[in-house]
Amino acid sequence: MRVPTQRIEVTLETLLESVDLAEDITLRVANAVGFDEEQGYRIGMSVREAVINAYTYGNNQDRARHIFLVIELLPAQMVIHVRDQGRGFRLEDVPDPLAEENLLKTSGRGLFLIRAFMDELDVTIPQSGGAEVIMTKRYPTSRPSSPAGASKV
């Protein structure tokens, strides 16, 4: 197993404010490791969507539950985990928002946006329960420094 260079863990309350907070934290880290504004926006929005899912569907807005955000800065990529304390779900069970019958639905686009904005997306059901959304973004090739640059985080 590869040991992460740096790891940031944040436990969030199941509150609407946690959505903005998670996005802000991720944006700061993304900027610090060399992602440009556009890529930072995409990474931030992906985390936002994952936390919205955790807040709304996973934890069902139950304040007794928590949302766990983990950002791993690996040598070649940033890996972000968002875990909730709900029942869990399987990615293949999520309806396709581009299907004709789903186009006018008012929800169900979050995971689709994550898939569009990140390099990899996976959803697992960890032993501790809940759903864990795992998103990966490779560092830009023109990045000024290695993850050590994250010392500014």
Add this chain to the structure above:
Amino acid sequence: MDLKATNRDIGSATVVDISGRITLGEGSAALRGLVRQLLDLGRKQIVLNLADVQYIDSSGIGELVSSFTAVKKEGGELKLLNLTKKIHDLLLITKLFTVFDVYTDEAKAISSFTS
């Protein structure tokens, strides 16, 4: 910045100049409220000017869809005006660009209403 909106009536059409963020929570709720309010007033030809909307998430996209269908259900039409690049790209990848009537010219948006 939360969502702010100003209405301008031009003939039978209402242009809503929106600024801020349309995101989960207040932003989406505010958009929902203002569209319902216009429908209650009988204003069914609505143009949402999104030029100053800096950010929208999936909840905001959902609210645009909800507004679109709510206006249509009342026999009206809802058009989008002046999308930022970010919103334009989001509507493209979610295939909603084919659903909404999108304009870059306010006069053309207003004259496009069918009655």
